[in-house]
Amino acid sequence: MPLTFEQFIEQAIKILNLNLCGYKIKRVQRRTDSLMRRHNINDYEQCIKLLKTDRTFKEAYLNHFTINTSEFFRNPGNFAYLKEKILPGLFVQKNKVNIWSAPCSNGSEPYTVALILAELNYTAKQYRILGSDIDTGILDRARRGVYGYNNLENVPDNLLNKYFINIDPVNRKYRLTEEIIEQVTLEKKDLINESFSNNWDLILSRNFFIYLTNEIKEMLCHKFAAALRPGGYFFLGNTEFIFNPEQYNLKKVYSSFYQKSD
Numbered sequence: 422m423p424l425t426f427e428q429f430i431e432q433a434i435k436i437l438n439l440n441l442c443g444y445k446i447k448r449v450q451r452r453t454d455s456l457m458r459r460h461n462i463n464d465y466e467q468c469i470k471l472l473k474t475d476r477t478f479k480e481a482y483l484n485h486f487t488i489n490t491s492e493f494f495r496n497p498g499n500f501a502y503l504k505e506k507i508l509p510g511l512f513v514q515k516n517k518v519n520i521w522s523a524p525c526s527n528g529s530e531p532y533t534v535a536l537i538l539a540e541l542n543y544t545a546k547q548y549r550i551l552g553s554d555i556d557t558g559i560l561d562r563a564r565r566g567v568y569g570y571n572n573l574e575n576v577p578d579n580l581l582n583k584y585f586i587n588i589d590p591v592n593r594k595y596r597l598t599e600e601i602i603e604q605v606t607l608e609k610k611d612l613i614n615e616s617f618s619n620n621w622d623l624i625l626s627r628n629f630f631i632y633l634t635n636e637i638k639e640m641l642c643h644k645f646a647a648a649l650r651p652g653g654y655f656f657l658g659n660t661e662f663i664f665n666p667e668q669y670n671l672k673k674v675y676s677s678f679y680q681k682s683d
């Protein structure tokens with residue numbers, strides 16, 4: 422009898438060492454089926470065989486499965502709130518402010534924070550920005566710091582001129598200046614399965630919860646809340662919210678912002 426999708430998932434979890442059950446299952450199936458079609462794979466059994474034996478295919482599966490959409494200043498109103506209301510207060514409280522973008526995708530998000538901090542005249546010694554993601558391909562792109570204009574539409578012109586070099590005017594490609602790239606450290610991390618370091622002043626976890634089951638979302642709320650220092654902030658995507666934030670010791674302070682209680 423051919424493998425069912427449920428049996429495929431059971432085996433794939435062990436091979437990939439990724440908790441696929443944490444993701445919305447219909448989406449996992451859609452992504453798996455579309456990748457199989459692309460590689461002319463006829464059934465789940467053949468797919469498992471390839472995941473076991475072909476490293477390139479395994480990497481392609483993981484990278485296809487994650488959705489990397491991101492852009493600079495995604496939801497500009499919230500980044501304006503971050504700039505005006507959250508960040509200045511953090512720098513009053515701490516000599517060194519720790520900021521974590523998890524997941525960071527192609528780097529647009531942590532680099533947006535670096536641009537804002539540069540504009541506010543904070544120096545590299547005053548903060549640390551870490552970006553984490555499970556997808557090694559997207560992290561390599563983040564390290565290169567090269568973006569098409571579709572990623573940069575919300576970047577104000579003065580910042581585009583100051584912090585980006587137009588390296589390909591015909592195709593509208595831009596490279597971030599080294600000054601900004603250097604402010605962000607990038608690492609591969611599976612946020613579902615790996616443990617977190619703590620004492621973060623600000624954690625951005627945006628447009629990630631939307632792909633996850635309620636159970637995993639709750640587990641991650643506990644992990645992220647524990648990783649924040651008291652008084653630290655948690656910044657979600659525009660369409661995401663935390664149900665009953667008090668259970669995680671968080672309180673909502675603005676549309677997508679939560680603060681950990683002292």
Ligand SMILES: C[S@@+](CC[C@H](N)C(=O)[O-])C[C@H]1O[C@@H](n2cnc3c(N)ncnc32)[C@H](O)[C@@H]1O
Nearest residue numbers: 487488491524526554555556611612613627628
């Ligand atoms: C839609 S992007 C969000 C990027 C950015 N935070 C934003 O809002 O623009 C979602 C990211 O989650 C990453 N991802 C998916 N599962 C993950 C996991 N278990 N651990 C870490 N990153 C994961 C994907 O690789 C992808 O880059």
